[in-house]
Amino acid sequence: MIWRTLRRIMREPLGAIGLTLVTVVVLSAVFASLLTSYAPSKISPAERFASPSLLHLLGTDHLGRDLLTRVLYGGRVALLIALGATAVSLVVGVVLGLIAGYGPRWLDNVLLLIFDAVKSFPTVMLALTLVTLFGPSLYAVVLVVMLVNVPGYARIIRTQTLVLKSAEHVMAARSMGASAGRILRVHILPNIIGPILILISMDIPVVVAIEAGMSFLGLGVRPPTPSWGAILNDGFANIRDSYWIVIAGGLPIVLTTLGFTFFGETLRDLFDPRLKGRS
Amino acid sequence: MIRYALKRLWLGAIIISVAMMMMFAMVYLIPGDPASVALGPRATPEMMEALRVRMGLDQPVWRQFLHFYGSVLRGDLGTEVLSDRPVLDVVMEQLPFTLALVVGGITWSVALGIPLGCIAAVRRGGFVDQVIGVLSVAMIAVPSFVVAIYSLLVFAVALQWLPAIGAGEPGDLASRLQHLILPSLAVGLGWIGYISRMVRASMLETLEASHIRTARAFGLTEHRIVYTYALRIAVLPTITLLGVGIGHMLSSSVFAEIVFARPGIGKLVYEAISVRNYPIVSGAVLVTTVFFVLVNVAADILVGILDPRVRSSFN
Numbered sequence: 001m002i003w004r005t006l007r008r009i010m011r012e013p014l015g016a017i018g019l020t021l022v023t024v025v026v027l028s029a030v031f032a033s034l035l036t037s038y039a040p041s042k043i044s045p046a047e048r049f050a051s052p053s054l055l056h057l058l059g060t061d062h063l064g065r066d067l068l069t070r071v072l073y074g075g076r077v078a079l080l081i082a083l084g085a086t087a088v089s090l091v092v093g094v095v096l097g098l099i100a101g102y103g104p105r106w107l108d109n110v111l112l113l114i115f116d117a118v119k120s121f122p123t124v125m126l127a128l129t130l131v132t133l134f135g136p137s138l139y140a141v142v143l144v145v146m147l148v149n150v151p152g153y154a155r156i157i158r159t160q161t162l163v164l165k166s167a168e169h170v171m172a173a174r175s176m177g178a179s180a181g182r183i184l185r186v187h188i189l190p191n192i193i194g195p196i197l198i199l200i201s202m203d204i205p206v207v208v209a210i211e212a213g214m215s216f217l218g219l220g221v222r223p224p225t226p227s228w229g230a231i232l233n234d235g236f237a238n239i240r241d242s243y244w245i246v247i248a249g250g251l252p253i254v255l256t257t258l259g260f261t262f263f264g265e266t267l268r269d270l271f272d273p274r275l276k277g278r279s
Numbered sequence: 280m281i282r283y284a285l286k287r288l289w290l291g292a293i294i295i296s297v298a299m300m301m302m303f304a305m306v307y308l309i310p311g312d313p314a315s316v317a318l319g320p321r322a323t324p325e326m327m328e329a330l331r332v333r334m335g336l337d338q339p340v341w342r343q344f345l346h347f348y349g350s351v352l353r354g355d356l357g358t359e360v361l362s363d364r365p366v367l368d369v370v371m372e373q374l375p376f377t378l379a380l381v382v383g384g385i386t387w388s389v390a391l392g393i394p395l396g397c398i399a400a401v402r403r404g405g406f407v408d409q410v411i412g413v414l415s416v417a418m419i420a421v422p423s424f425v426v427a428i429y430s431l432l433v434f435a436v437a438l439q440w441l442p443a444i445g446a447g448e449p450g451d452l453a454s455r456l457q458h459l460i461l462p463s464l465a466v467g468l469g470w471i472g473y474i475s476r477m478v479r480a481s482m483l484e485t486l487e488a489s490h491i492r493t494a495r496a497f498g499l500t501e502h503r504i505v506y507t508y509a510l511r512i513a514v515l516p517t518i519t520l521l522g523v524g525i526g527h528m529l530s531s532s533v534f535a536e537i538v539f540a541r542p543g544i545g546k547l548v549y550e551a552i553s554v555r556n557y558p559i560v561s562g563a564v565l566v567t568t569v570f571f572v573l574v575n576v577a578a579d580i581l582v583g584i585l586d587p588r589v590r591s592s593f594n
Contacts, residue, residue: 113293114297120298122530124534125567129561236428239432247432253422253425258417
């Protein structure tokens, strides 16, 4: 099943590019320690601002740290945050969506109103506010991702639940005395997993961008943890003399967001064209 | 129609009051007493007490909350402690710069997105259509701050075609526009992609409509049909999309302002956070949110006027 899916994706030009990029990014993050002999946070003042060479393929930064190493380890940070934050928002979104779709009418209205209210804050303003409240940290990033993603997930789940709620097999289960929990678990949840997976693959680039953006502003992951956004920030301060630092920081962000977006788009077009309008 | 408009306005009002609640909570939840935060560690107890009374911090929470709502409704967002100026004035001073950036972004996205979408629709399925499709997805995917930094690197630092820093000389329109080109591109690039896809899709749908078939039967040229008759209808969904887009562009303008060292709301908030100037943060976020909500409500109502189908689906 998985092989057939991958083969179908590889047959689409966009999907082939996307899947290749995703694979490269994931593998290079997983095997970061094998791909470089430097340590990600090792400072070596003698090699500050070294331009790209065979010794340092992407050059070094203002502390003499090898940029390729920081990019590879930064990939771990980016992907772990993307997966973790997406998983958390997914769980919250599914629960809220099921409650809205299956629960009483007034609760549905209240939840919809909250989703709309949260969605109507400009993302960066929301992030800035939260960081003011809780201070810059990993958790602030996860919280921002949740607030951005949960309303979208919950809405999709809610709509699907509403449709399925009046489907015949669900009616039958209910008439046989199945509890609300059982109906949600056995009959509704399995039917909405497909669209959710597609949404996730399209949201991962957004999460990667949020993490990198917050780290670029110095509001995300704390130094010396390697992060693509932080590399961009280091490079931005020295953009006139050491252009290679911003190139090293931005390129993985571009490749990752493009890869996951291309992959997600292909997945959606192949398996669920209905989702097309949303995004 | 009026019922629809009222419903949208009501939703907008609720969203704004939720935003106000969050802003109040923010000032309230911040660790440490706002008065001591504002005055710094060297303040005497008398000074602190005086400021606490002035800020209303000696009152019970619900009183403070009502007072906060009341003063915001009167347009009073508090006073900036350092310069003793009204927060609203400080924020409003920066708003035009951010608006210029957003308008610039809209200009880029409309000026390039609509033609690209039309071309893709006319050449449906062909090579050109596919290239535009991939380009659109790519423009949507790449985060705006990377676009901002890379365009700064290429066009301002390496090629030196355009200025890198600031908003241009006051009163000199040419210089202002020159300083606007790169930051507004960074803000609008993603929306070129969104709009071109949206226009392509709605153009394809419109070209199937019966009045277009009639136009074809009359022997009008395809060019005339697409750009005169179909485009008029096909751009409608773009209006709602731009309503959403303005909010996103407000977000990306924070990055564009920091990267290009332009004055604006984003830079104001960012700098206020680093010096813990909370009244400015909450004031600026509140103004931005209100602005964003109003734009969305206006876009929805406008589409409701233009397209009666939307009104009925809302109920």
